[in-house]
Structure formats: structure tokens, C-alpha cells
Amino acid sequence: MRLSVIGCGYLGAVHAAAMASIGHDVVGIDVDVRKIDALAKGEAPFFEPGLPEILAEGIASGRLTFTTDMSAARGAKVHFIGVGTPQQKDGYGADLTYVNAAVDALLPHLSAGDIVAGKSTVPVGTAASLTPRIQETGATLVWNPEFLREGYAVQDTIDPDRLVVGVGSSTDSDPVSVLREVYAPAVAKGTPFIVTDLATAELVKVAANAFLATKISFINAMAEIAEVTGADVTQLADAIGHDVRIGRRFLGAGIGFGGGCLPKDIRAFSARAEELGRGESVAFLREVDEINLRRRDRAVQLVVDALGGQVFQKKVTVLGAAFKPYSDDIRDSPALDVAVRLHGLGAQVTVTDPEAIDNARRVHPQLTYVADRDEAIRDADALVLVTEWDEYRRELAPAHASTLTAGRVIVDGRNGLDPAAWRAEGWTYLGMGRP
Numbered sequence: 001m002r003l004s005v006i007g008c009g010y011l012g013a014v015h016a017a018a019m020a021s022i023g024h025d026v027v028g029i030d031v032d033v034r035k036i037d038a039l040a041k042g043e044a045p046f047f048e049p050g051l052p053e054i055l056a057e058g059i060a061s062g063r064l065t066f067t068t069d070m071s072a073a074r075g076a077k078v079h080f081i082g083v084g085t086p087q088q089k090d091g092y093g094a095d096l097t098y099v100n101a102a103v104d105a106l107l108p109h110l111s112a113g114d115i116v117a118g119k120s121t122v123p124v125g126t127a128a129s130l131t132p133r134i135q136e137t138g139a140t141l142v143w144n145p146e147f148l149r150e151g152y153a154v155q156d157t158i159d160p161d162r163l164v165v166g167v168g169s170s171t172d173s174d175p176v177s178v179l180r181e182v183y184a185p186a187v188a189k190g191t192p193f194i195v196t197d198l199a200t201a202e203l204v205k206v207a208a209n210a211f212l213a214t215k216i217s218f219i220n221a222m223a224e225i226a227e228v229t230g231a232d233v234t235q236l237a238d239a240i241g242h243d244v245r246i247g248r249r250f251l252g253a254g255i256g257f258g259g260g261c262l263p264k265d266i267r268a269f270s271a272r273a274e275e276l277g278r279g280e281s282v283a284f285l286r287e288v289d290e291i292n293l294r295r296r297d298r299a300v301q302l303v304v305d306a307l308g309g310q311v312f313q314k315k316v317t318v319l320g321a322a323f324k325p326y327s328d329d330i331r332d333s334p335a336l337d338v339a340v341r342l343h344g345l346g347a348q349v350t351v352t353d354p355e356a357i358d359n360a361r362r363v364h365p366q367l368t369y370v371a372d373r374d375e376a377i378r379d380a381d382a383l384v385l386v387t388e389w390d391e392y393r394r395e396l397a398p399a400h401a402s403t404l405t406a407g408r409v410i411v412d413g414r415n416g417l418d419p420a421a422w423r424a425e426g427w428t429y430l431g432m433g434r435p
């Protein structure tokens, strides 16, 4: 099938390449010339495992092209909208400028019978408000939220754990059959395919992210209680996680969540609920956000305390900049936030990360970046693990670290290290919510 994908960021570039890899003819369209130039050459503009391979394959097959020219969308049966919906600069709500601009630019190229499938995460009600403009062209709008996880985006796009398609009430075409055809390999595998109305589809996405954020902040709240009682939150998480109704996943206490989705999605959900007169229904999300942000303070405080009450001119190496491993995404990264705060307190901060240094340097040029892990920790007074890359969590042996650093302090912002192993080597090990 001929498809267009409008917006070629973390979501759209992967979607375009993944759709080509399952046999569709895809054009990816974006307003960012540099991104499109890179993609057209088969270069992934960001780090995502598996993306370079499917990009190269799609381009070589002739089924995958990229352009900044919106008219290239003409003739596609389905047009996916995957542009950004960031937090507004002056509020909690989602900024829909890019969604509106993308739809406006697409309208002249739509034909009767086309399907526009929104994938961006939007406030509930957005699809209904876009519908009249799209219907005038004879095209149909559906909402098909995306649940991919960065780091696993290729796999999640080709083989998702569920597909959700929201359709409007006055739809005469059969967009659901067309979407089933788009996702034929997943459908054939029996992947749950849930058809809803537009509002439900929009809400499914934000509800899922609100739940995940709440789960993380729940365990981080328990970490705060553990810290004043001497309890160990990791044991607590193991113990409650054995209950299948609770489950152990997303119960890792640490410096909390970040990235381009969870923080802005829960804020946008709160803002939208307020507009709908139901602010109280999700008032807890404010608390979820606050618990999350407090954990960054806690990590910074642990470093300060361990270094004798102040970090001025102390050498602190921050292990990680990306908001999570297997990604170079630094949007709202708790890792980078901890680094910036320590720098603000006068520490000489060195940041290392296997993939995210270029992105981090663009946003925070004031920090020192060293790509090589061992060079980065050389002569450090303290180490702070903030992104659980294997290089730091599994492969950094305390005995080896001892040969390089000046001090023996490690703050484990992800509770990913073995405290006994570090202490046995003479280190002061400080975790989150652990004695």
C-alpha cells in the first residue's frame, strides 16, 4: 500500500522505515531539511537499534523515500501524522501547533477515500476538532496511537503488543479494514486490534503513560519512606512485585522518569482534564510529577552529603546523559538534570554517555563531555550512575574503577549496582531508597 508518514522524528522515522520493511511503499515527510537529507541517505538522525538496517533496506528496495515536499503525500492511501506535541512553553498543555500545521499542509493533497491516521499523542478531543477540515476533502480521520518504546522502537512498531484504532461516528469508508491491511503481519499473528471511538483512542495513550508514570512514582514514594526508616525499597519492590496483580516491571526506584513522552504527557493530561472540568480526577498526576522531580534533588543531595557537605570544585563524573539506555534522547532527561544541578553547585562535572553526548552538548554546552568511560572517571572524587547503560551497570567493576578515580564515592541513581561488591572494594555506595 502507498503510505505517507508526516513527521520523521523518533516515532515517524521508525514508522516509515518499519512500514517499508513489511512491504509498503512509504514516503516520509518532514519540515526539517537536515533530518530528511540524512534519512534519504539512509542515515538515522538519532540512535535507535535496528533503524539503520531497515532504513538502508527500504531505500535500497526503492520502497522508502524521504522528502520535505508535502505534495509527495499525494496518492498515498493512508497518511500517518507523527509530528511532535511538546509541552507548551508557558503552560502544562500540549502544544498542537505542529499537528495543526501538518494537517493544514496535507489538506490540499488529500483525495476522497484517503485515510489520515493520527499517531501523535494528543489531548482528548483533538481528533474530533480536526475531523471537519479533513472530511471536507472526502478523506477520513482515524486515531492510531503509538506505544513504541525508544530503544525497542523497531520491534515495537513491526510487532506491537496491541493496535488501537479510533474512528469517528460519521465515517462512510471502512478505515478499519484498511488499517488492518497496513498492519497485516501483526494482525495475522493475532495481535489484539482494538477499535474504539476517537476519544477513547486518544485517551488510551495518555492513560497508559499516566499509569506507567504513576507506577514509577509510587515506588519512588516508597523509596522516600524507606530513606527515613532504614528499609530497602529494592527488596520491597521484589516482594510486592511477586504479586501478579502488581508485577515487578516499572517498580525500579531511582531518579525517576523523563524523556519526550511521560513528563509532558501527564502534564498535558492534567491540563486537558482541567479544561474538561475534571481536574480533580487526575489531580494525583501533579503529585506523580512532583515525586518524580524530587528524586533528582535526592540524588544531588546524596552526592553533596557524601562529599562532605559541598561539591564546589569537586570532580564528579556523571555516568549517563540519555533519559534511558539504548537511546540518545535527552529530552527532559533526569540524568542530565542531575549533572546540570551538580554543575550549578560548583562541581567540576564530567558527563559520559555511549550515545547521547552530541545531543547533550548542544543543550548544555557548559558541561564537560568525555566519550570514553574510563577517561571520564579518571581522577573523579565521586561517580553518579544516572542512566543504566550496561557499560556502567554491568561492565564497570569496582576494582577497575578504583584504579582510575581519586575518591571512592558512588551514587547509584538507578539502583542498578551491587552495593556489596562496591563496598567490599572500599567504596561508599549510596543508592536510592536503600540503606
Ligand code: NAD
Binding pocket: 006, 007, 008, 009, 010, 011, 012, 029, 030, 031, 032, 035, 082, 083, 084, 085, 098, 099, 101, 102, 105, 119, 120, 121, 122, 146, 147, 148, 149, 150, 260, 261
Ligand atoms: P520528534 O520531535 O522526534 O519528531 C517530531 C518531528 O515532527 C520532527 O522531526 C519535526 O521536524 C516534525 N515536524 C514538526 N512539524 C512538522 C510539520 N508541520 N510537517 C512535517 N513534519 C513536522 O518527536 P517524537 O518523539 O517522534 O514524537 C512525535 C509524537 O509521537 C509525539 O506526539 C509523541 O508524544 C508521540 N510518541 C512518541 C514516542 C517516542 O517514544 N518518541 C512514543 C509514542 C508516541
